[in-house]
Amino acid sequence: MRNVYVLGTGMIKFGRYPEKTVPELGGDAAEIALKDAGIKIQDVEMFACGNLYQSNAMVGQRILQQIGQTGIPVINVSNACATGSTAFREAYMSIAAGMYDCAMAVGVEQMGKQGLLGGGGGGTDPAYATEGRMGSGLMPAVFGQAGIEHMRNYGTKLEHFAKISVKSHKHATKNPFSQYRNEVTLEDVMNARMVAFPNTLYMCCPTGDGAAAAILVSEDKLKQWAGGRKRARIAASVLTSDPYTDRDLTLPDVSTLTQRASKKAYEMAGVGPKDIALTELHDCFATAELVHYENLFLCDKGTAGEFIDKKGGVHPDLGGFSPVNVSGGLLSKGHPLGATGVANICEVVWHLTEDERAKDRQVKGAKVGQAHVIGLGSACTVHILTV
Amino acid sequence: MAEQAKAATTDTGPRPILPFLQLGPEPHLRGNKCGNCGAVYLDVKRVACSKCGEQNKFSHIKLSNKGKVYVYSVVHQSFPGIKTPYITAIIDLPEGVSVKASLIDVDPEQAQKEPKKMFDMPVEMVTFTAAKDREGHDVIAYGYKPSK
Numbered sequence: 001m002r003n004v005y006v007l008g009t010g011m012i013k014f015g016r017y018p019e020k021t022v023p024e025l026g027g028d029a030a031e032i033a034l035k036d037a038g039i040k041i042q043d044v045e046m047f048a049c050g051n052l053y054q055s056n057a058m059v060g061q062r063i064l065q066q067i068g069q070t071g072i073p074v075i076n077v078s079n080a081c082a083t084g085s086t087a088f089r090e091a092y093m094s095i096a097a098g099m100y101d102c103a104m105a106v107g108v109e110q111m112g113k114q115g116l117l118g119g120g121g122g123g124t125d126p127a128y129a130t131e132g133r134m135g136s137g138l139m140p141a142v143f144g145q146a147g148i149e150h151m152r153n154y155g156t157k158l159e160h161f162a163k164i165s166v167k168s169h170k171h172a173t174k175n176p177f178s179q180y181r182n183e184v185t186l187e188d189v190m191n192a193r194m195v196a197f198p199n200t201l202y203m204c205c206p207t208g209d210g211a212a213a214a215i216l217v218s219e220d221k222l223k224q225w226a227g228g229r230k231r232a233r234i235a236a237s238v239l240t241s242d243p244y245t246d247r248d249l250t251l252p253d254v255s256t257l258t259q260r261a262s263k264k265a266y267e268m269a270g271v272g273p274k275d276i277a278l279t280e281l282h283d284c285f286a287t288a289e290l291v292h293y294e295n296l297f298l299c300d301k302g303t304a305g306e307f308i309d310k311k312g313g314v315h316p317d318l319g320g321f322s323p324v325n326v327s328g329g330l331l332s333k334g335h336p337l338g339a340t341g342v343a344n345i346c347e348v349v350w351h352l353t354e355d356e357r358a359k360d361r362q363v364k365g366a367k368v369g370q371a372h373v374i375g376l377g378s379a380c381t382v383h384i385l386t387v
Numbered sequence: 388m389a390e391q392a393k394a395a396t397t398d399t400g401p402r403p404i405l406p407f408l409q410l411g412p413e414p415h416l417r418g419n420k421c422g423n424c425g426a427v428y429l430d431v432k433r434v435a436c437s438k439c440g441e442q443n444k445f446s447h448i449k450l451s452n453k454g455k456v457y458v459y460s461v462v463h464q465s466f467p468g469i470k471t472p473y474i475t476a477i478i479d480l481p482e483g484v485s486v487k488a489s490l491i492d493v494d495p496e497q498a499q500k501e502p503k504k505m506f507d508m509p510v511e512m513v514t515f516t517a518a519k520d521r522e523g524h525d526v527i528a529y530g531y532k533p534s535k
Contacts, residue, residue: 116464116466119465119466125520125521126518127518127519127520127521127526128404128518128520128526130404130405130528131465131466131469132462132465132466132469132470132471132473133404133489133517133528133530134404134405134487134488134489134528134529135473135475135476135488135489136460136462136473137487138465140460140464141460141462141475142460145459145460145475148458148459148460148502149458151502152457152458152502152506193464194461194463194499195463195464196460196461196462196463197460197461197463197498197499198460198499244426244437244438246483246485247457247477247479247485249428249437250429250477250484250485250486250487251457251458251477251485251487
């Protein structure tokens, strides 16, 4: 397999853009990435586009209809919340395999104020709907249960989940690309409206609109185009699905597939958890972030509570270590589903390459970083990047 | 097939909300057990075992109406028209399969105050009429309440 590098990145501030279309949002991010790479759309040989809610509507081609119809192969990717990162991986593989030298990945979503995701059942007759009658399939409850499982097994406290929310909100104040940039106190989080126990409002990510893009190149093209600029290498790209575990079909098991992806990624990159300078992980809910500290081996099994109490996950500038979601995470930055997976890779790249888009929250001296995404159903990606 | 379809339209009896709920004098859930590895599923039919891959060795088993709470959540915000709060729970059954359902006769506030008391709580299945469908059938759902 060949080395693959991220030559350019682009992201629009996550938020709400009712005046724009999905191809416009994606096109905006793509144009920023092309400019950052210093190339033109005519230089791109392959395009993987991630979008969930219009996955039957050729979003990738419609983006090219906005920014340049060059006739290149386009694939439209849908993989739940791992949609964007799976598109990124498709672009990565096409270069690693030697098929192309320059590929583009875009993740884009427009959700507006969509509200709760999940639930359902019942088909066409609402008399057969199960939500509320037979438990819940709503995401805050599903991921709430993942947190409750940790409480059950290890005595984790509600404060631990709340502290994650406080931390990520604080991080977001330094990120101009974040949908929300307000700070919250532990009391604010603990006393906020309960959405699904133990997730209060501030422990749940918002819905919204967003787009992010990346230009990936082979080593040859890097030498030709980078012009001495610092660029990150994709040291590992891993995708897993949920293996059979005892309760997975009833209570989605978000841990086993993450652990498997993480182990594989460390192995592929030839690094360990101690080498990771920053992690962007899939904190759709505060309860999810807590279990992923262990799933990504940032701390030992059962010790996530202790990790949090010692300021694990907190930016070093704020006295912490093993920083997680210095972007503000999904909790603050927002979670436009298809965009998330590319956006969190952009964040890691910006720190590694000392890009000015991360200047106020730069993790100093970062050489290795990772981005993790879970799409329920389930798909997990882990990307490790190095400079 | 035609006769079955006709029977379905003339029958006005109750219908289960999910196909693996067996109605009748002793309502219970039906599991689908793999004869090779023993994995139990809550589907009526499936292509093969997702644990071991074996095909054609499935048999239906009657699942116990008693189980234990593994984990739960209390839902306070739901879709419009759905009354909150309600407790969703994952119930472990002795046959090695887990079921998702609402907990009945458990105080949501208490469930949040004392999570420890919830874990492994012995519960038993109860059925109730959830709604009437478009063809006039009562739709029967199930939940779990603390065992006496």
